[in-house]
Amino acid sequence: MTKTFVSLIPLLAATPALAETGATDDTNIVVTASRSGDAIPADLIGSSITVLDSEALENRQTRVLSDVLRDVPGVAVNRTGAIGGLTQIRIRGSEGNHVLVFIDGIKASDPFHGEFDFGTLIADEAARVEVLRGQQSSLYGSDAIGGVVTYTTLSGREAPGFTARVEGGSFGTVSTAGRAAGIVGDTFDYALSGSYLTTEGYPTAPAGDRDLGSDSLGLSGKLNWTPTPDFKVTAVARYSYTKADLNDQAIDDSSPVVRGYPVITTIDTPGSYYRNKAFYGLVRAELSLFDDAVTTALSGQLTDANRDAFAAYGYSYGNRGRRYRGSFENTLRFGNERVKNRFTLAVDAEREEFRNVDPTGYAFTGTRQVDTLGFVAQYDVTVDDRLALGASARIDANDYFQDASTARVTGSYLFPNGTRIHAAYGSGVKAPTSSELFGYVDGQYIGNPDLQPERSRGWEAGMEQRLLEGALTLGATYFHSRFDNQIQTVGTSVGGQYISTSINNDVVAKQRGVETYLQARLGDWHVDASYTYLKAPQVLTALVNPAPADGSYQAAVPVETQAVRRPKNVASFNLTYAPEAVPVSATLTVRHNGQQRDYAFNSMYQRLLVDLKAFTLVNLAATYDISGTLQVFGRVENLFDEDYQEVFTFSTPGRAAYGGVRVRL
Structure with missing residues (x-):
């Protein structure tokens, strides 16, 4: 990629295609699995996909x-901590920054951190989620190693009307949401939505009593203009704001003892909090010709994320990240009623800018930037709406590190008896983050411009069975992934000065496991259940022997263990009773998180491993429709008051109850 071309990036347009899915409750239609923007039935996709409507x-x-x-x-x-705290999603044993996130078609990860913090996202009224698992970099480039999460607010055509909700409950929590959407004439549809959640919170320090509160706001607007059946323009704007209290970590009298070492624990830290503000914008134009045989789309987006942290004495530190992303997409469709072909070419151009904000003068605060240009080719064919085959390939060119090529092939076949087999093989990449490339402090934390992208490749194979005329679906998928070229931080002492930098290590990590699921729609009863077994061994250095009685130094040694914060067993069960004859509904939710490992650190910041016990959380929710426009609802979370930890030394909430009212017009 040349500097001349990259200078045009802010003028280009780009984003994954936005496509309306038709029925708002249809969990069998998927958009994420193709760069064409076509709504594809889930049983014509070789990759594993889950849709939450x-x-x-x-x-x-x-x-x-x-x-x-x-x-x-x-x-x-x-x-990590209370509502508003850092929340990470890991798919199939990958890291949190190996999951690509789109919100209303906009790449939403923080350009500075290279990861999306789910703690900043509260749910809107009338939205849906797609989770596409497996390596998807051949479609979307960096970050899509574990998979892609797409969160979409529905358009005015998909879900017209007005809704408003308000609720209150435990921990001084108040949550509100509203949505106004509709169609104007024959050419416009719009959707405006907003959500706000404020809570006084609860203590997260095991020996503390400071409640960690938070305020979260999300505002979204989506406008579609369709002046002719063949031309459409979409505009999206979204604003996100989160302010959340934080606690620091240190060694004190409440510290747990691990292998004889008192370790760092969460402690009350009055006056400490962070603030995250982000703006997302998108414009997309699509032209269809020859009865939709050819579709051309040009789109552009902006992500602007600002994060600041404060201590009792005032402003502590912050960072700024901005992303300009653009795409040109062209899809050709040809064939007949039996054999349908789709060929898509796409070009993605992206510029990421980032800088530190440091009032102490400790960190480098100049602006850095990374430019990337990606070329995508994707081909799909379906035969008799039963056999589906697909292949995609991508090349990402970058100024700072080696170009990355990725590919993926998929297949699916639906037998007449309702049995479906599917399989996929693909590769993925994760580009180095800003701090890994450029460092933080010159001469102390040094960037490494010679870093190469992290890489992954893997395959999956599964079978799905439909029974009772499609009312019951059972499925199981085996997956296996290999992850190498991992980036890690290493340190050394030079002349008494501690220096750290990032390197690509030689360790190969492998993840494999089985995903099973059940979906049933039996009259007034809805059942959704899943179970995942994951084996994700990780080799790391840690202290394995008890602390020497004389307090002498003990060296860490290599240890092979299950990757941290990735339990071997995870399960979920949702049972909904929603009879049409009466105005009530109830949903029982059971979520099990198996035993998992996490890090602990002694006073010398040496790493130890700890086990966090398994836990099961039970929620119960119910609604009552007073009329066609007014509904009251309530729920109890953690019904049995389970005591558990998701992250070592961070306490979690006990039993909580909430209730409210919703108006629909």
Whole structure:
């Protein structure tokens, strides 16, 4: 890529295609799996995909979006602290920054951190989620190693009308949401939505009593203009604001003792909090010709993320990240009623800018930037709407590190008896982050411009069976991935000065496991269940022997263990009773998180390993329709008051109850 071309990036347009899915509760239509923007039936996709529609989010009374992702096979969720705290999603044993996230078609990861913090995303009214698992970099480039999460607010045509909701409950929590959407004439449809959640919170320090509160706001607007059946323009704007209290970590009298070492624990830190503000914007134009045989789209987007941290003495530190992303996409469709072909070419151009904000003068605060140009080719063919085959390839060119090429092939076949087999093989990449490339402090934390992208490749194979005329679906998928070229931080002492930098190590990590799921729609009863077994061995250095009695130094040694914060066993069960004859509904949600490992650190910041016990959380939600426009609802979370930890030394909430009212017009 040349500097001359890259200078045009802010003028280009780009984003993954936005496509309307038709029925708002249709969980069998997928958009993420193709760069064409076509809505594709899930049984014509070789990759594993889970769709949570607006009905599922409403029945489970989802307020913090990451909570409902616990119901997706292959997904592990960890929240550090209270609501608003850093929340990471790991898919199939990958890292949190190996999951690509789109919100209303916009690449939403923080350009500075190279990862999306799900703690900043509260759920909207009338939205849906797609989770596409497996290596998807051949479609979307960097970050899509574990998979892609797409969160979409429905358009005015998909879900017209007005809704408003308000609720209150435990921990001084108040949550509100509203949505106004509709169609104007024959050419416009619009959707405006907003959500706000404020809470006084609860203590996260095991020996503390400071409640960690937060305020979260999300505002979204989506406008579609369709002046002719062949031409459409979409505009999206979204604003996100989160302010959340934080606690520091240190060694004190409350510190747990691990292998004889008192270790760092969470402690009350009055006056400490962070603030995250982000703006997302998108414009996309699409032209269809020759009865949709050829579709051309040009689109552009902006992500502007600002994060600041404060201590009792005032402003502490911050960072700024901005992304300009653009795409040109062209799709050719040809064939007949039996054999349907689709060929898509796409070009993605992206510029990421980032800088530190440091009032102490400790860190480098100049602006850095990374430019990337990606070329995509994708071909899909379906035969008799039963056999589906696909292949995609991508090349990403970059100024700072080696160009990356990725590919993926998929296949699916649906037998007449309702049995479906599917398989996929693909590769993925994760580009180095800003701090890994450029460092933080000259002469102390040094960037490494010679870093190469992290890489992954893997395959999956599964079978799905439909029974009772499609009312019951059972499925199981085996997956296997290999992850190498991992980036890690290493340090050394030079002349008494500690220096650290990032390198690509030689360790190869392998993840494999089984995802199973069940979906049933039996009259007034809805059942959704999943279970995932994951084996994700990781080799790391840690202290394995008890602390020497004389306090002498003990060297860490290599240890092979299950990767941290990735339990071997995760399960979810949702049972909804929604009879048409009476105005009530109820949903029972059971989420099990198996035993997992996490890090602990002694006073010398040496690493130890700890086990966090398995836990099961039970939620119960219910609604009552007073009239066609007025509904009251309530729920109890953590019904049996389970005591658990998702992250070592961070306490979690006990039993909580909430209730409210919703108006629909």
